[in-house]
Amino acid sequence: MNESLHKDVYRLLRNTAKYLKIELRKKIEEYDITWQQFHALYHIGDEGITANELARELNCNASNMTGIIDRMTDNGWVYREHSKEDRRVWFVKLTDEGLNLKNKLLPIHQENIIQVMSVLSEEELMLLKDLLSKLTDTEALL
Amino acid sequence: MNESLHKDVYRLLRNTAKYLKIELRKKIEEYDITWQQFHALYHIGDEGITANELARELNCNASNMTGIIDRMTDNGWVYREHSKEDRRVWFVKLTDEGLNLKNKLLPIHQENIIQVMSVLSEEELMLLKDLLSKLTDTEALL
DNA sequence: AATATATAATTCATATATGAACTATTTATA
DNA sequence: TATAAATAGTTCATATATGAATTATATATT
Numbered sequence: 001m002n003e004s005l006h007k008d009v010y011r012l013l014r015n016t017a018k019y020l021k022i023e024l025r026k027k028i029e030e031y032d033i034t035w036q037q038f039h040a041l042y043h044i045g046d047e048g049i050t051a052n053e054l055a056r057e058l059n060c061n062a063s064n065m066t067g068i069i070d071r072m073t074d075n076g077w078v079y080r081e082h083s084k085e086d087r088r089v090w091f092v093k094l095t096d097e098g099l100n101l102k103n104k105l106l107p108i109h110q111e112n113i114i115q116v117m118s119v120l121s122e123e124e125l126m127l128l129k130d131l132l133s134k135l136t137d138t139e140a141l142l
Numbered sequence: 143m144n145e146s147l148h149k150d151v152y153r154l155l156r157n158t159a160k161y162l163k164i165e166l167r168k169k170i171e172e173y174d175i176t177w178q179q180f181h182a183l184y185h186i187g188d189e190g191i192t193a194n195e196l197a198r199e200l201n202c203n204a205s206n207m208t209g210i211i212d213r214m215t216d217n218g219w220v221y222r223e224h225s226k227e228d229r230r231v232w233f234v235k236l237t238d239e240g241l242n243l244k245n246k247l248l249p250i251h252q253e254n255i256i257q258v259m260s261v262l263s264e265e266e267l268m269l270l271k272d273l274l275s276k277l278t279d280t281e282a283l284l
Numbered sequence: 285a286a287t288a289t290a291t292a293a294t295t296c297a298t299a300t301a302t303g304a305a306c307t308a309t310t311t312a313t314a
Numbered sequence: 315t316a317t318a319a320a321t322a323g324t325t326c327a328t329a330t331a332t333g334a335a336t337t338a339t340a341t342a343t344t
Contacts, residue, residue, distance in 0.1 A: 128274075
């Protein structure tokens with residue numbers, strides 16, 4: 001098999017993901033929130049979420065999460081609340097302002113995603129989904 | 143059309159790219175070089191390359207490049223050489239040590255890429271390539 | 285030639301990433 | 315129950331990212 005095909009597709013995959021991110025990110029950051037802070041907002045539900053869970057959702061590590069939550073706290077969008085069952089655990093919860101911002105930005109972001117992905121037909125999207133799933137389902141990645 | 147399909151595929155695309163990167167990165171960083179510094183090494187040919195061109199190759203911005211080149215210089219892998227035609231321009235060139243490291247790591251990285259991508263058949267790779275190309279070929283992204 | 289404009293690279297301020305070490309708790313186990 | 319091992323979150327050091335402002339130089343225009 002032509003082995004440069006592997007490299008070409010890998011490069012294209014990385015670049016595509018990166019360009020889509022840049023495109024979507026630009027649109028979100030127009031609303032004076034960083035990309036990662038927006039994603040954190042996205043994953044904080046009414047019950048709150050722990051820093052560790054949030055880090056897992058964002059695919060980032062816990063130490064990184066601390067700073068992001070700190071800055072969001074400074075911005076008035078979230079606050080920390082100690083867990084009663086486990087004194088080690090903090091729940092991150094939305095302030096009213098944070099909830100408002102989330103409710104405002106979420107539909108915008110969803111619409112942006114649909115827009116950039118709409119280049120592909122439904123058949124193509126399902127096909128792409130299958131191919132990508134194969135790549136992440138490998139033992140080597142887990 | 144089911145609109146959550148767009149979001150699912152977008153998320154999968156981002157996650158796949160991220161996991162592949164993490165996997166490949168881990169293997170490279172075993173050799174005591176950072177991921178970005180390795181990619182810089184990758185793109186510096188015998189004639190050298192300017193900081194701006196290098197930044198474009200790495201999809202990062204020029205201000206970022208300065209620090210990466212600085213650290214690579216500290217590590218003894220590259221040096222800067224003033225252009226004779228244009229005093230604003232610096233060429234980044236490989237030292238012998240940098241060239242040795244590049245020659246050592248390049249085939250390892252290529253092999254790693256082939257390994258993770260080999261989950262897909264040649265037909266699947268070509269299909270994936272087509273689908274991804276459609277996503278980056280949109281006007282919206284340029 | 286004098287001035288305005290553009291360009292290459294850097295510096296600065298801020299926000300992520302990453303992994304190692306550390307603190308406070310909790311859970312497991314001898 | 316005393317102690318070891320595990321866990322949640324933080325701090326620290328270092329390396330990227332990003333965009334705005336700055337410096338030095340080159341090019342275009344009058």
